Structures are given as C-alpha cells and as structure tokens.
Amino acid sequence: MSTTTPTITPPVPSKRRIPKLSINFRQYGILAALAVIVILFQIMTNGRLLLPGNVNNLIQQNAYVLILAIGMVIVIIAGHIDLSVGSVVAMVGAVAAISMNSWGFPWWAAVLLSLVVGAVVGAWQGFWVAYVGIPAFIVTLAGMLIFRGLTLVLLTGGTISGLPAEFTAIGAGWLPAWFGEVAGRDVLTLVLGILTVVVLLAQGLRSRATLRKLDLPREPMVSFWIKNGIAAIAILAFTWLLSDYSGTPIILIILAVLILLYTFLLNRSVFGRHVYAMGGNLFAAVMSGVKTKRVNFLIFVNMGILAGLAGVVSTARAGGAVASAGQNYELDAIAAVFIGGAAVQGGVGTVVGAVIGGLVMGVLNMGLSILSVDAAWQMAIKGFVLLLAVAFDIFNKRRAGGR
Amino acid sequence: MSIQDSVQQHDVILRMNDIVKDFSGVKALDGVSISVRRGEVHAICGENGAGKSTLMKVLSGVYPTGSFGGSIEFEGHEVAFRGINDSEHEGIVIIHQELALSPYLSIAENIFLGNELSTRGVIDWNKTNREAALLLARVGLDENPATKILELGVGKQQLVEIAKALSKRVKLLILDEPTAALNDEDSAHLLSLIDHLRMQGITCIIISHKLKEIKRIADTVTVIRDGKTIETIPMDGPDATEAHIIRAMVGRDLNSLFPPRDSNIGEEVLRVEDWTVYHPVDTSRLVVDGASFTVRAGEIVGFAGLMGAGRTELAMSIFGRSYGTNISGRIFKNGVEIQNRTVDEAIHNGFAYATEDRKKYGLNLIGDIQVNVSAAALGKLAKGGVVDSHREYKVADSYREKMNIKAPSVASITGKLSGGNQQKVVLSKWIFAGPDVLILDEPTRGIDVGAKYEIYGIINELAAQGKAVVVISSELPELLGLADRIYAISEGKLTGEVSRENASQETLMQYMTAGKD
Numbered sequence: 001m002s003t004t005t006p007t008i009t010p011p012v013p014s015k016r017r018i019p020k021l022s023i024n025f026r027q028y029g030i031l032a033a034l035a036v037i038v039i040l041f042q043i044m045t046n047g048r049l050l051l052p053g054n055v056n057n058l059i060q061q062n063a064y065v066l067i068l069a070i071g072m073v074i075v076i077i078a079g080h081i082d083l084s085v086g087s088v089v090a091m092v093g094a095v096a097a098i099s100m101n102s103w104g105f106p107w108w109a110a111v112l113l114s115l116v117v118g119a120v121v122g123a124w125q126g127f128w129v130a131y132v133g134i135p136a137f138i139v140t141l142a143g144m145l146i147f148r149g150l151t152l153v154l155l156t157g158g159t160i161s162g163l164p165a166e167f168t169a170i171g172a173g174w175l176p177a178w179f180g181e182v183a184g185r186d187v188l189t190l191v192l193g194i195l196t197v198v199v200l201l202a203q204g205l206r207s208r209a210t211l212r213k214l215d216l217p218r219e220p221m222v223s224f225w226i227k228n229g230i231a232a233i234a235i236l237a238f239t240w241l242l243s244d245y246s247g248t249p250i251i252l253i254i255l256a257v258l259i260l261l262y263t264f265l266l267n268r269s270v271f272g273r274h275v276y277a278m279g280g281n282l283f284a285a286v287m288s289g290v291k292t293k294r295v296n297f298l299i300f301v302n303m304g305i306l307a308g309l310a311g312v313v314s315t316a317r318a319g320g321a322v323a324s325a326g327q328n329y330e331l332d333a334i335a336a337v338f339i340g341g342a343a344v345q346g347g348v349g350t351v352v353g354a355v356i357g358g359l360v361m362g363v364l365n366m367g368l369s370i371l372s373v374d375a376a377w378q379m380a381i382k383g384f385v386l387l388l389a390v391a392f393d394i395f396n397k398r399r400a401g402g403r
Numbered sequence: 404m405s406i407q408d409s410v411q412q413h414d415v416i417l418r419m420n421d422i423v424k425d426f427s428g429v430k431a432l433d434g435v436s437i438s439v440r441r442g443e444v445h446a447i448c449g450e451n452g453a454g455k456s457t458l459m460k461v462l463s464g465v466y467p468t469g470s471f472g473g474s475i476e477f478e479g480h481e482v483a484f485r486g487i488n489d490s491e492h493e494g495i496v497i498i499h500q501e502l503a504l505s506p507y508l509s510i511a512e513n514i515f516l517g518n519e520l521s522t523r524g525v526i527d528w529n530k531t532n533r534e535a536a537l538l539l540a541r542v543g544l545d546e547n548p549a550t551k552i553l554e555l556g557v558g559k560q561q562l563v564e565i566a567k568a569l570s571k572r573v574k575l576l577i578l579d580e581p582t583a584a585l586n587d588e589d590s591a592h593l594l595s596l597i598d599h600l601r602m603q604g605i606t607c608i609i610i611s612h613k614l615k616e617i618k619r620i621a622d623t624v625t626v627i628r629d630g631k632t633i634e635t636i637p638m639d640g641p642d643a644t645e646a647h648i649i650r651a652m653v654g655r656d657l658n659s660l661f662p663p664r665d666s667n668i669g670e671e672v673l674r675v676e677d678w679t680v681y682h683p684v685d686t687s688r689l690v691v692d693g694a695s696f697t698v699r700a701g702e703i704v705g706f707a708g709l710m711g712a713g714r715t716e717l718a719m720s721i722f723g724r725s726y727g728t729n730i731s732g733r734i735f736k737n738g739v740e741i742q743n744r745t746v747d748e749a750i751h752n753g754f755a756y757a758t759e760d761r762k763k764y765g766l767n768l769i770g771d772i773q774v775n776v777s778a779a780a781l782g783k784l785a786k787g788g789v790v791d792s793h794r795e796y797k798v799a800d801s802y803r804e805k806m807n808i809k810a811p812s813v814a815s816i817t818g819k820l821s822g823g824n825q826q827k828v829v830l831s832k833w834i835f836a837g838p839d840v841l842i843l844d845e846p847t848r849g850i851d852v853g854a855k856y857e858i859y860g861i862i863n864e865l866a867a868q869g870k871a872v873v874v875i876s877s878e879l880p881e882l883l884g885l886a887d888r889i890y891a892i893s894e895g896k897l898t899g900e901v902s903r904e905n906a907s908q909e910t911l912m913q914y915m916t917a918g919k920d
Contacts, residue, residue, distance in 0.1 A: 210793065211793070214793050214797070216793055216796055216797070217796075217812070267792075268789050268790050268792065269785075269788050269789055269790065270781050270782065270785045270788050270789075270790060271788065273774070273777075273781055273790055274781075276767075276770065276774070277767055277770070277774070277778055280767030280768065280769045280770045280774075281763075281766060281767045281768060281769075281770075283763055283764045284763075284764055284765055284766055284767055284778070285767070285778070286725065286746060286764075287722075287725060287746060287756065287758055287764045287765070288746070288750075288778040288779040288832070289723070289745075289746040289747040289749070289750040289779055290747075290778075291745070291747055343769075347767070347769050347770070348769065
C-alpha cells in the first residue's frame with residue numbers, strides 16, 4: 001500500500017489527559033479466590049458452610065487471626081517479622097484472667113491492663129529491633145520463648161476459668177437486640193448492614209466528587225458501580241445471615257473499627273507512608289529524613305497492643321486462660337498476610353488484603369471441619385494454599401514485569 | 404596493505420542480522436544489525452533505553468533463541484543459544500554492569516565458580532590457586548588469589564571478572580559500561596588491559612556512554628537509537644568525531660554540551676569550617692581532614708576528587724551525619740551556626756542531598772513517582788499527621804511536567820524508568836523539599852547525553868533561583884562547564900580552590916592528586 005489509511009481520531013475533549021487508574025489485580029485476585037473457596041465449600045458441604053451459625057462462628061473464631069494480621073501486615077511491610085505474637089496472646093490472656101480472678105479487677109480494667117502489657121512487650125521488642133539493631137527475627141524468636149515461659153510461670157496453678165460475663169462477651173457475645181426482632185431476625189443487625197451500605201456508597205460518591213472537582217484521575221463510573229454493587233450485596237447478605245442467628249457479634253464491631261482505622265493509618269498518615277517507604281528502600285528512607293528508628297519502635301509497640309487485644313479476644317472466646325493458648329497464632333497471622341498479597345522483601349501489602357487472607361484461611365478451616373477432614377490433613381491443605389497463593393503472586397509479577 | 408591484512412579486515416567473528424525483540428508489544432529492538440570483526444574493540448553506544456543491553460542479552464542467550472526475531476552468526480555459523488551456558492560454551496562472555504562476584508569467597512574461588520578444577524568431584528586447590536594466579540597476572544592484578552572479594556575495590560573486582568572470563572577461553576568479551584563505577588585511574592588501567600587483550604586476539608564489545616573512552620579504545624562504533632542501528636563508524640575514518648557520534652545518538656545537534664547561564668551570585672549561604680570526619684568502622688582513619696569551604700546564593704560550587712578522596716563522605720557527614728564518626732567542625736548558614744545532627748534536622752535546616760547511588764540511596768524503586776517525589780517533605784503535604792493525597796498528586800504531576808519526566812503518569816513505578824528520568828524524580832523530591840543548599844553527588848552518572856543536558860538546565864535553574872548548589876563530580880569537563888568555583892579534594896583534604904576562569908583539567912588534576920606519591 002502506498003497510501004496510509006487515515007485513522008479516525010476521536011474528538012479530543014480537551015488537552016488534559018486523565019491517566020487510567022491501574023487496577024490492583026492482586027487484591028481482586030485474592031478476593032476472587034475467597035469467593036471461589038466460599039462457593040466451592042458451599043457446594044461441597046451441601047449448603048452447610050453458609051448456615052447462619054457458621055457465618056457467625058467464622059467471625060468469632062477467626063477474630064484473633066484478623067487482629068494479629070492487621071498488626072503483622074505493618075510489621076511485614078516494614079521488612080520485619082514477628083514470631084512472638086502467639087506467646088504474647090497467651091501471656092496477656094493469663095495476666096487478664098489473673099487480674100480479674102485474683103486481684104479483683106473489673107472487666108474493663110483487665111482489658112486496659114492487657115493492652116498496656118501488650119504495649120510494654122512491644123516496646124521491649126521494639127527497643128531491641130530499632131535501637132540496638134538486632135534483626136526482628138531473632139528478637140521475636142527470643143520473645144516467643146520468653147513470653148511462653150512467663151505464661152507457664154503465671155499459670156502454674158493450671159487453667160484459670162470462670163471469667164466475668166462482660167469479659168467473655170468481647171469474644172463470644174453479641175450486641176443486645178435493641179430494636180427487637182422481626183420474624184426471628186435481629187433488627188439492629190439489619191439496620192447496621194443497611195447503614196454500612198449507605199455510608200459506603202455515600203463515601204465513594206463523595207470522594208469521586210472531590211476528585212472531579214480537583215480534576216484528578218478517577219476510576220470509570222461502570223467499574224465503580226460494579227465494585228460497590230458487589231460489596232453492597234455481600235454486606236447485606238452477610239448481615240441477613242447474622243440476623244438469623246444471634247445478631248451482631250461484638251467482635252465484628254471491633255474488627256470493623258480496626259480495619260477502617262488501620263487502612264486509614266497506612267494509606268493516609270505520615271506514619272503509614274514512612275512504613276511503606278522503609279519497606280521499599282530503607283536507605284532511601286533514611287536519606288529522605290525518615291526517623292526510621294522511631295518508626296520501627298512504634299511498629300512493634302503497635303503490634304504488641306494488637307497482640308494484647310488478640311489475647312483479650314481469644315481468652316474471652318475460650319472463657320479462660322490456658323498456658324497452651326495462642327499456639328501457632330503467629331504462623332496463622334503471617335500466612336494471612338502473605339496470602340493477602342504482601343511481599344516477603346517488604347514494601348508491599350494492605351490491611352484489607354491481610355484480612356481477606358485471614359478469611360481465606362478461616363473459610364478453609366471451617367469448610368474442612370464441616371466435611372470432617374482430619375486435622376492433620378487440614379494443616380497440610382492450608383500449607384498448600386499458602387504456597388499456591390505466593391507462587392501465584394510471583395508468577396503474576398513475572399508476567400507483568402516482562403523483563 | 405598486505406594480503407594477510409585484507410583477510411583480517413574481512414574476518415567477521417560475529418554478525419547479528421535484523422534482530423527484533425519486543426516486550427508485550429513494545430519494541431525494544433526493531434531490526435538491529437551489527438557485525439564485529441575478529442580482534443577489534445567494537446563500541447556500542449546509544450542513549451539509555453536505546454536497546455544496547457537488550458541486544459547483549461539476546462547475544463548472550465539470556466533471552467533464549469525463539470524469543471526474538473533475526474539471526475546470529477558466530478565464527479561463520481548460525482548459532483541458537485538456549486541459555487547463557489550455550490553462549491559461554493562458544494566463547495562469548497558478558498560482564499554486566501553490576502558485578503556478579505560472591506563477596507565472601509576468594510578471588511580464585513570466584514574465578515572458577517561453576518567451573519571448578521576438580522578430579523572426581525574433589526576440588527584441586529593447588530591447581531585452582533596456581534591457575535588463578537596466572538590469570539591475575541594476565542589482567543595485571545597483583546593480589547593473592549586467596550584474598551576475599553570483599554577486600555577488593557570495584558576496580559579490582561572488575562579485573563577479577565575479566566580474569567574469570569579469560570578462564571573460560573573467551574573469544575568474544577562483552578563489557579557493559581565497564582568504567583561506570585571506576586575512578587579515572589582504574590578506568591585507565593582497564594582500558595589498557597582491553598588494549599592488551601586485543602593484542603592477544605580477543606574480540607571485545609564495549610558498551611559505553613563515555614565518548615572520550617570510546618575514542619581512546621574503540622576501532623569501530625555502532626550507534627543504536629530507538630532499537631535501530633543508526634550508523635557504524637570506523638574510528639580511523641573522518642566521521643569519528645564526538646559531535647558526529649552525539650548527533651547519531653540523540654538524533655539532533657547539541658549546540659553545546661552545557662546550556663548557557665549567567666551567574667548572579669549573592670550573599671554567602673553556607674560556610675563549613677574545619678570539618679573533620681573519621682571512618683565509621685576503622686575509627687582511627689581520617690576520611691575528611693579539616694575541610695573549610697563556602698557557598699554563596701546563586702552559586703554553583705564544584706567538588707572535584709578522585710574516587711575515595713572523601714567527596715561523598717564530606718557531603719554525607721554534613722547532611723545529618725549520615726556517614727562517619729567523631730565528626731567535628733562548624734556549619735554556618737546565613738552566618739548563623741547550625742547543627743545537622745540527623746537527616747531530618749538537616750532537611751529542616753534547608754539542606755538537600757541527592758545521593759551518588761540513586762538506586763540504593765535515592766529512590767523507593769517499587770514505589771511510584773508520586774510517593775518518591777513527596778518522600779522527603781511529606782510533612783508539607785500533611786495536616787495533623789494525615790497526608791493530603793490529592794495535593795500530593797498535583798504536586799507530583801506538576802513536577803512530572805516541569806521536569807519533563809517521561810512516564811505516562813505519576814503512578815508509574817520508578818524502578819521501571821530510565822536513569823535520566825529516575826534522576827529527575829530524585830531532583831523533584833529535593834526541590835519540593837524547598838532547600839536553600841543543594842548538594843548533588845554525581846548528578847549525571849549513568850545518564851545519557853540528552854538527559855544530561857536537561858539535568859544541567861535544572862541545576863542552572865536552581866542556581867538562578869538563588870539556591871546555593873554544590874555539585875560533586877568525577878567528570879572534570881562537567882564541573883568546568885557548570886561550576887562558578889571548584890574545590891579540589893584529595894585524601895580528605897581540600898587541596899585547592901579555583902574559579903571557573905582559572906580552572907582547567909590539568910590544574911584540577913594536579914590538586915586532586917596532591918599529596919599522593
């Protein structure tokens with residue numbers, strides 16, 4: 001051909017280009033994986049997986065992993081690891097139980113004490129990691145032994161049970177039915193579900209409006225509605241199921257607050273941005289004036305507080321403190337974070353991803369239990385899932401990276 | 404010309420025909436052809452991103468046969484490498500820019516790594532060390548083969564790499580920017596070694612930005628631009644001028660290498676007095692010895708020194724004591740004494756330091772442009788510890804436009820940008836931090852000619868805004884082209900101070916080597 005074919009140029013709207021927002025496939029990938037696993041087990045268990053009681057248990061049984069995973073994702077983004085959280089959970093549980101049963105602390109004071117103990121433990125480990133410069137792997141491996149040992153010392157009298165009802169409600173209770181019941185369903189739960197959806201949509205539309213006003217790139221309308229539509233349906237279905245059981249677990253409220261708070265903290269706060277900067281390139285962060293020691297210290301203090309909270313929750317759920325509590329919790333939390341898309345080298349990861357990763361593990365546990373798969377096999381299967389998730393991640397990156 | 408000569412003239416060892424390689428639709432190589440004669444030093448030059456490294460990866464089998472178009476003929480027959488082992492088997496060895504030596508192993512172990520001299524699986528250490536010593540002698544490296552790599556400087560490590568290549572009976576040696584990390588002395592040694600190898604009949608392909616070096620060493624130059632061969636120039640021909648090569652590389656004339664500038668120098672901004680720094684590990688070793696200097700507003704001050712002279716150490720120790728121990732001396736800004744105890748404090752005092760190694764110290768390579776631009780001044784974008792991401796985007800985007808950073812948006816990952824664009828991101832970061840004193844350490848290292856010119860323009864612009872600018876560089880022409888005043892540093896001491904009018908490469912070099920035997 002000697003002449004060039006004229007190409008049809010669409011009318012140029014204006015000189016401003018709005019760059020396409022890159023979609024985080026990794027995040028959606030893990031969400032899709034969660035959906036597939038839920039549907040798979042729903043079919044395999046003949047619909048038993050999503051019975052209201054099981055949905056409720058999914059939250060209450062896995063709350064501790066989710067709480068730990070939120071702290072752990074920050075630790076891992078910064079390029080560290082924390083192996084001690086399981087032992088910290090056990091020790092905090094012991095302290096809480098002793099404070100209530102032996103020292104006569106009211107439940108709220110015991111909770112407060114637990115968080116303080118967690119913070120002190122975090123400060124201890126943070127000191128060694130940040131200011132002395134010992135790798136977190138070593139410091140927290142030592143912590144794992146130290147705090148497990150201290151737990152055994154504290155619980156020489158054996159298991160402590162018979163905790164106040166207000167305390168156990170944190171892990172195993174529900175919000176009271178303030179609005180009564182309609183057709184056997186808790187109205188408060190349904191109201192909360194609808195409220196959440198309304199707030200979600202309002203918030204999404206508001207931030208779109210701000211972006212439009214400031215002339216910043218924003219995602220296409222269609223994808224916005226599809227995404228939020230699916231989220232809305234999922235939330236409504238979820239609360240519909242919960243309302244049929246005992247209503248809204250108290251721990252669900254705590255989790256929701258934590259997820260919102262920490263997502264905000266990581267994405268929007270200077271602290272969170274410094275965590276990502278340090279994980280991405282520690283030297284560059286130092287040379288940009290980031291106070292890396294202080295940030296490292298705070299990361300571990302925060303992990304300690306969240307481990308303390310997880311200790312409260314799991315002790316409350318179990319109804320008592322045992323020396324063997326929290327066994328392997330650190331591994332569950334670490335697995336959740338990596339399934340949720342965090343990178344081993346640091347610099348990458350999200351709170352929402354870690355929570356979804358935790359839920360993937362939780363659904364697997366529950367589905368396999370309903371199918372009465374042997375506990376030994378459950379463990380092996382979870383191991384495979386972790387390996388596959390990370391392998392999938394690496395495969396994806398290689399394909400996207402090209403060279 | 405004798406018959407033998409003319410045969411040699413036409414003895415082509417390597418011919419790459421019409422090589423095409425694309426990465427998911429983006430053509431990195433678009434029909435590159437090159438032919439290399441036996442025994443010559445063949446330089447390949449081109450801007451960053453022109454496709455030089457991709458071409459060498461195609462040649463060495465990093466990209467296996469079938470993953471690219473075109474054909475390769477080596478030693479007269481067509482070859483199809485499935486991996487780097489295949490190409491090494493044929494005698495093609497590539498030495499990458501980032502050296503691939505194991506720091507905790509000895510020189511001898513590194514030379515024979517993967518190629519151990521053994522009988523029935525047991526390593527013959529005597530033979531290994533003896534052979535290694537012979538190879539070290541060939542490359543002119545006077546070291547014990549049992550010395551560990553981490554005890555050697557970069558220049559010597561490069562020689563070990565070449566010794567390793569020689570151990571593989573190399574016929575075609577490819578060197579990717581071999582002198583990028585070397586000082587002038589080591590570079591000179593390396594170039595004479597390449598001369599020496601040429602005499603032994605080893606063909607070399609050398610990838611380089613440095614035109615002086617190419618003129619000194621190469622027999623032929625092939626210029627690549629946008630994945631295409633632009634021109635092959637014999638260096639004994641009439642076209643072998645710097646101007647001609649630059650024009651071929653950038654596709655346009657560069658009127659001069661430096662943009663014009665009228666300096667408008669004001670009051671003194673920075674004064675450093677008697678600055679002394681000791682080595683962080685070997686605390687008895689003086690690294691900077693009583694350095695005193697001044698920089699005025701709107702002035703560009705150059706620091707010239709050989710590698711290891713203490714230039715970077717001086718800058719880093721002033722910038723929040725990020726290097727060294729037992730630091731003493733005084734810093735005055737606008738006549739008032741200040742303390743830069745931490746990097747954070749230095750930034751608050753209006754200092755900025757763009758590091759020499761931007762990949763290691765300058766950028767979060769997995770982060771996008773936006774995150775990197777705001778990294779040193781997040782506080783400016785935050786209220787109550789919360790970052791205003793909308794404003795952050797606008798700031799980053801404005802720098803992308805102003806600095807002409809070639810990327811589709813500020814959401815592009817900095818690790819995927821070219822060296823020049825990465826450096827522009829680093830400069831954006833520091834300019835956004837709003838400093839009064841900017842210290843730029845090797846601002847154009849590893850950057851192609853076109854981007855260099857742009858960076859010089861940015862530096863001039865900063866001076867025009869009345870900032871005090873310090874440029875550290877090992878390229879003397881760069882300092883002579885940019886700076887109003889140049890300090891020479893040697894063995895930690897400031898050995899000379901020359902104004903632009905009185906400066907020449909010769910005088911500077913004299914100061915830079917002062918005190919050396």
